[in-house]
Amino acid sequence: MRSKKGKILITGANGLLGQKLVKLISEDDNFELIPSGLGESRLPISWGVEKWEKLDICVESQVMAIFEKLKPDFVIHTAAMTNVDQCEEYKEECKELNIQAVLNLVKACEKFGSHLIHLSTDFIFDGNEGPYHEEAKANPVNFYGWTKLEAENIILNSGIDSAIVRTVLVYGIANDMSRSNIILWVKDALEKGKQINLVNDQVRTPTLAEDLAEGCFLIVKHGAKGVYNISGKDVLTPYQMALATAEFFNLDKSLILESDSSKFKQKAKRPMKTGFYIDKAKKDLGYNPKSFMDGIGILAKQIKLADS
Numbered sequence: 001m002r003s004k005k006g007k008i009l010i011t012g013a014n015g016l017l018g019q020k021l022v023k024l025i026s027e028d029d030n031f032e033l034i035p036s037g038l039g040e041s042r043l044p045i046s047w048g049v050e051k052w053e054k055l056d057i058c059v060e061s062q063v064m065a066i067f068e069k070l071k072p073d074f075v076i077h078t079a080a081m082t083n084v085d086q087c088e089e090y091k092e093e094c095k096e097l098n099i100q101a102v103l104n105l106v107k108a109c110e111k112f113g114s115h116l117i118h119l120s121t122d123f124i125f126d127g128n129e130g131p132y133h134e135e136a137k138a139n140p141v142n143f144y145g146w147t148k149l150e151a152e153n154i155i156l157n158s159g160i161d162s163a164i165v166r167t168v169l170v171y172g173i174a175n176d177m178s179r180s181n182i183i184l185w186v187k188d189a190l191e192k193g194k195q196i197n198l199v200n201d202q203v204r205t206p207t208l209a210e211d212l213a214e215g216c217f218l219i220v221k222h223g224a225k226g227v228y229n230i231s232g233k234d235v236l237t238p239y240q241m242a243l244a245t246a247e248f249f250n251l252d253k254s255l256i257l258e259s260d261s262s263k264f265k266q267k268a269k270r271p272m273k274t275g276f277y278i279d280k281a282k283k284d285l286g287y288n289p290k291s292f293m294d295g296i297g298i299l300a301k302q303i304k305l306a307d308s
């Protein structure tokens with residue numbers, strides 16, 4: 001039997017990215033996969049992934065015990081408090097999960113020499129000059145973004161082997177999801193005949209969850225270190241994304257009301273113009289994401305499968 005190329009621990013494996021990583025890596029027998037999460041596994045039974053470690057990354061002793069037991073070569077850290085508006089309201093909980101837990105993981109990686117691949121975000125930027133390269137100056141405009149920048153700094157100043165994966169507005173469908181994403185809630189609203197307001201002055205490079213998982217796995221396979229932008233390649237406003245969704249699913253576009261950020265307010269401020277240039281990931285890793293329309297196509301097939 002060929003020796004495995006490495007043991008990969010995934011945190012937050014029940015999440016949208018987490019589940020896509022499990023699906024992708026479990027199909028490559030060069031790697032031993034260890035999915036972990038806060039509660040019981042919510043992975044589809046049909047995937048036949050038996051392994052599961054219950055791991056609350058906020059509890060340092062649990063993190064140390066898992067590393068002691070498994071000694072992972074790589075850790076793909078996806079777990080976080082990702083509801084941006086809740087982060088603004090519940091700052092202590094957000095700091096606990098998005099910063100303190102990263103300190104726990106860094107300590108364990110220092111002790112066991114594990115390579116940490118950490119998920120970060122376009123929300124570390126203020127959105128005044130997007131799209132952004134990896135070297136752009138961070139300046140978060142909401143608490144979620146501030147915690148994610150703090151986490152980056154802890155990792156980059158720690159000296160451990162690490163890669164920071166920054167991404168943008170992830171879309172996709174997973175099993176028993178803990179939060180929705182733009183294509184799903186737009187599609188759902190239009191199917192229910194609900195009017196929705198979509199801003200036309202915020203700019204993103206929306207990212208298919210499968211592409212993001214591919215980018216993280218490429219970093220593992222290359223043993224890559226440093227900061228990588230891993231996002232979609234199309235620069236779109238939420239209004240354009242909603243129109244494309246209505247187009248694709250043949251839904252009523254007249255329910256989509258064009259708005260702007262002066263009229264449409266969310267609890268946490270959103271950076272206006274973000275999105276990423278991805279030439280570094282393309283050159284170093286061979287990363288090659290789908291177009292937004294092809295991404296919606298992949299999602300549509302999965303929705304059809306899930307509904308059947």
Ligand SMILES: NC(=O)C1=CN([C@@H]2O[C@H](COP(=O)(O)OP(=O)(O)OC[C@H]3O[C@@H](n4cnc5c(N)ncnc54)[C@H](OP(=O)(O)O)[C@@H]3O)[C@@H](O)[C@H]2O)C=CC1
Pocket residue numbers: 011012013014015016017018037038039055056057058077078079080081082097119120121122167168169170171178179
């Ligand atoms: N989604 C997006 O648009 C973007 C995401 N990112 C980053 O990518 C990463 C993955 O995002 P995404 O897949 O959408 O996240 P999800 O919210 O889908 O998943 C996060 C996971 O973390 C788990 N979790 C929560 N608390 C703990 C804990 N204490 N210990 C262990 N696990 C815990 C959750 O468990 P449970 O399911 O039980 O609640 C959930 O499964 C995050 O770091 C996020 O900041 C960056 C940019 C955009």
Ligand SMILES: Cc1cn([C@H]2C[C@H](O)[C@@H](COP(=O)(O)OP(=O)(O)O[C@H]3O[C@@H](C)C(=O)[C@@H](O)[C@H]3O)O2)c(=O)[nH]c1=O
Pocket residue numbers: 082083084085120121122123167168169170181182196197198199202238239264266270
């Ligand atoms: C709910 C809603 C959002 N929007 C816009 C605002 C925003 O730019 C975009 C997405 O808004 P949402 O609130 O759905 O998603 P949001 O919380 O902005 O998503 C963020 O999640 C975290 C985890 C990240 O790291 C960021 O990269 C980003 O993806 O759509 C509307 O125009 N109308 C609406 O009714």
